[in-house]
Amino acid sequence: MCLKDDPSIADIDSSLYLFGREVKKDFTVALSGEWADELFGGYPWFFKERTYFPWIRSIREREVLLQPHWREKLQLEGY
Numbered sequence: 001m002c003l004k005d006d007p008s009i010a011d012i013d014s015s016l017y018l019f020g021r022e023v024k025k026d027f028t029v030a031l032s033g034e035w036a037d038e039l040f041g042g043y044p045w046f047f048k049e050r051t052y053f054p055w056i057r058s059i060r061e062r063e064v065l066l067q068p069h070w071r072e073k074l075q076l077e078g079y
Contacts, residue, residue: 012034016032016034019032059076059077060077062076063076063077
């Protein structure tokens with residue numbers, strides 16, 4: 001099981017889950033280095049004003065994965 005303080009905002013959760021499942025076969029604890037960029041400020045949007053998350057532009061591609069009911073309810077483009 002992976003424990004995190006914050007929800008993930010990228011497509012990493014499924015790969016971390018599969019990684020953790022394999023590691024658990026032989027080990028109780030593993031350190032992966034996830035969130036090191038956040039801890040040490042390794043992203044440009046930590047330093048530049050008006051810089052946005054790079055994956056924010058792919059809203060339409062991600063929205064089609066939602067059921068129509070949730071697309072209507074969430075209104076992701078407006079958010």
